[in-house]
Amino acid sequence: MKKLTLSTLALIVSASTMAVSGHVNAYQAESNQASEQTDNVEQKFQSYVEQLRKEALEQGYTQDTLDRAFAKVKYYQRAVELDKNQPEFKLTLDTYLPRAVPDWKAQKAVEKYQEHKELLDEIGEKYGVQPRFIVALWGIETNFGSYTGGFDVVSALTTLAFDGRREAFFKKQLWQALTIIQDGHIDPEQMKGSWAGAMGQTQFMPSSFMSYAVDYDNDGKKDIWNSYGDVFASAANYLSSVGWRDDVTWGRQVQLPEQFDTSLAGLDTKKGLAEWQKLGITRMDGSPLPQRDDIEASVVIPDDKEGRVYLAYANYDALMRWNRSHYFVAAVGYLSDRIRFPR
Numbered sequence: 001m002k003k004l005t006l007s008t009l010a011l012i013v014s015a016s017t018m019a020v021s022g023h024v025n026a027y028q029a030e031s032n033q034a035s036e037q038t039d040n041v042e043q044k045f046q047s048y049v050e051q052l053r054k055e056a057l058e059q060g061y062t063q064d065t066l067d068r069a070f071a072k073v074k075y076y077q078r079a080v081e082l083d084k085n086q087p088e089f090k091l092t093l094d095t096y097l098p099r100a101v102p103d104w105k106a107q108k109a110v111e112k113y114q115e116h117k118e119l120l121d122e123i124g125e126k127y128g129v130q131p132r133f134i135v136a137l138w139g140i141e142t143n144f145g146s147y148t149g150g151f152d153v154v155s156a157l158t159t160l161a162f163d164g165r166r167e168a169f170f171k172k173q174l175w176q177a178l179t180i181i182q183d184g185h186i187d188p189e190q191m192k193g194s195w196a197g198a199m200g201q202t203q204f205m206p207s208s209f210m211s212y213a214v215d216y217d218n219d220g221k222k223d224i225w226n227s228y229g230d231v232f233a234s235a236a237n238y239l240s241s242v243g244w245r246d247d248v249t250w251g252r253q254v255q256l257p258e259q260f261d262t263s264l265a266g267l268d269t270k271k272g273l274a275e276w277q278k279l280g281i282t283r284m285d286g287s288p289l290p291q292r293d294d295i296e297a298s299v300v301i302p303d304d305k306e307g308r309v310y311l312a313y314a315n316y317d318a319l320m321r322w323n324r325s326h327y328f329v330a331a332v333g334y335l336s337d338r339i340r341f342p343r
Contacts (some may be wrong), residue, residue: 012074019069027100048162054173055062065182067291069154072189076159079195082161092332099330101253106338109139113339120232123216127236133315134235138201140328145201148225151196153177157197157206173197176206185213185221186291187272192225201231202238212238219328242321243314248295250333251312255282258303267317270296276311302326 002251011174073274106235113120113135120131135144142148154177159263177197181188193199197206202212202224213222216233257280264279273289276297283289289311297311310316310330319329 006177041077042075045159045162049073049158051176052158052161056175056296058247059175061178061182065178068250069178069181072152072155074152074155075162076156076195079151079159080163080234082195083089083163083165091327092303093327095333096327097331100327101335101338105139105143106146106335106342109135109335109339110342112144114140116228116232119229123229123232127233127240127244129236129239129244130246130336132336132339133239133250133332134232135339136332137235138231139335140332141203142201145231148200148203149191149198149271151195151197152188152198153193153197153206154181154188156193156195160196170197176210180206180209180222185209185223186225189217190225194280202235204234204238208238209234212241225304235257238322239315239318242318244318245314248313248315250329251297251300251310251316253284254289254299254309254311255284255286256299256309257281258307261335262301262305265299265301267312267320269298271298272296273311281311300326301331302330 011017049070053070056066057063113132116135117131122136123129124131124134138144154174157170157177159175161167161174176190180186181191191199192201198204199206199209200223202213204224209222209224210232212232213224214233214237215222216229217223217227219227220226221230222234224234260280273292273295276299277289281289281299295313297313298316300310300312300316302308302310312329316333318331319332320326323329
């Protein structure tokens with residue numbers, strides 16, 4: 001075996017040191033560049049905030065409102081990343097529903113329904129919305145108020161407006177968030193929500209808050225963060241305002257005949273239950289559909305004919321106004337059924 005001389009060893013150590021040094025220098029250069037880019041974004045963001053403040057003053061917001069709302073405004077890189085890379089779930093309803101509505105959540109929904117039954121019944125009667133749907137929405141949106149999001153809403157909306165891809169939309173939401181603050185419904189530091197600015201236990205965007213939030217407990221604030229009365233009534237008011245019916249359910253899972261024409265599927269096609277039955281659609285157990293002439297429904301196939309298929313009633317359409325996702329609506333409907341028929 002050939003021995004290394006001291007001079008050869010020194011050359012090897014020197015080369016290794018130079019290589020390591022090169023890597024370190026490259027890393028430091030990249031790090032410095034990233035830091036400069038971050039500083040540049042922060043400077044541009046703060047300039048944008050100043051521009052927004054001037055514009056808001058011109059629109060009639062008070063200096064006090066703006067000072068409070070923007071006192072700790074910050075740029076959320078995470079909000080931009082989430083907005084650009086919203087996940088596409090490669091699931092079917094059969095795999096999604098057990099995740100969205102596990103047994104523990106269904107049990108908790110029944111417990112919450114019983115805990116707030118008097119208040120829920122009162123609100124349900126006033127707005128014409130079955131209480132089980134209020135609880136189901138509450139459970140799916142924020143796990144019954146236990147997770148409403150930790151983002152500062154003003155910062156999140158300002159960040160997404162600054163990002164520029166949907167500036168007009170997020171600026172509109174920001175102005176309405178400022179109105180909510182100026183009207184005294186919530187202090188800015190308590191105005192927490194999702195990365196996109198959805199707020200409180202109902203996860204209302206500011207525009208939905210302005211249109212549908214309710215001060216049910218009459219304390220002068222529409223508090224969808226802390227007041228059960230305001231939370232439940234706001235959800236019920238939303239549903240009532242978009243065509244909810246309290247005399248029907250949301251829909252039902254059905255069986256299609258072998259040769260069903262799938263071009264008839266979709267919420268734009270409405271037929272009476274008798275018409276769908278003539279086309280061979282039955283309940284899951286093969287029995288006839290309900291004999292009601294006052295119900296029109298659509299066939300909804302979220303995955304394919306081999307997966308779950310629903311007859312969607314008017315309340316399905318109302319839930320789609322809340323969140324335009326068939327999976328979301330199916331989860332809310334499924335949880336409402338678990339409350340109605342606890343196991």
